[in-house]
Amino acid sequence: MHWYLTVLKKYAVLNGRAQRMEYWMFTLFDTLFTVLSFVVGTLFGNLLSESELPSGLGFGTLLCYLFVVLMPKLSVTVRRLHDTGRSALWLFIGLIPGIGTLVMFVLMVLDGExxxxxYGPNPKVAPSV
Incomplete structure (x- = not known):
């Protein structure tokens, strides 16, 4: 949870580097909260709805959550790319269907320089005081 909150606090920081642990722990918690927001929204929507049709509140809460974490997701991905020595322009490779997602996955798994x-000092090394 510490990693998730750290990324949220640095939501607009596009400089510097993010180590693998920071990126992947944020991704893990983000995935859990994405599913949870949809499930909770759907449950509340079904409780509040008088008809038998789904109310759509699940998709509403999901979209709200995704909108809130959009900038933190982008910023931690940019910092992760910086850790591997690549610029933020590499984000655009993810727009290529199929192969782009695979390339971005490999880049996120690679160890940092x-x-x-x-882009800055290695985040794995503790700063000397």
């Missing part, structure tokens, strides 16, 4: 790169 050791030492300092053009």
């Amino acid at each position: 050791p030492g300092v790169n053009e």
Whole structure:
């Protein structure tokens, strides 16, 4: 949960680097909260609806949640790309159907560059005081 909140606090930080753990823990909790928002919205929608038809509240809460975390998702992905030594323009490769998703997955799994790169110091190394 710490990683999820850390990413939310740095929602507009597009410079610097994000290590794999930060990215993947955020993705894990984001997936859980996405499913949870849809389920809770659907349950409340069915409780509040007098007809037998679904109310659509599940999709409404899902869209609200996705809208709220859109910028944090983009910012942590940009910082993760920076950790691997790539610019934010690599996000556009994800727009290619099929292969783009696979390429982005591989880039997110790769280990970051050791030492300092053009985007900042390695986040795995504790700063010396």
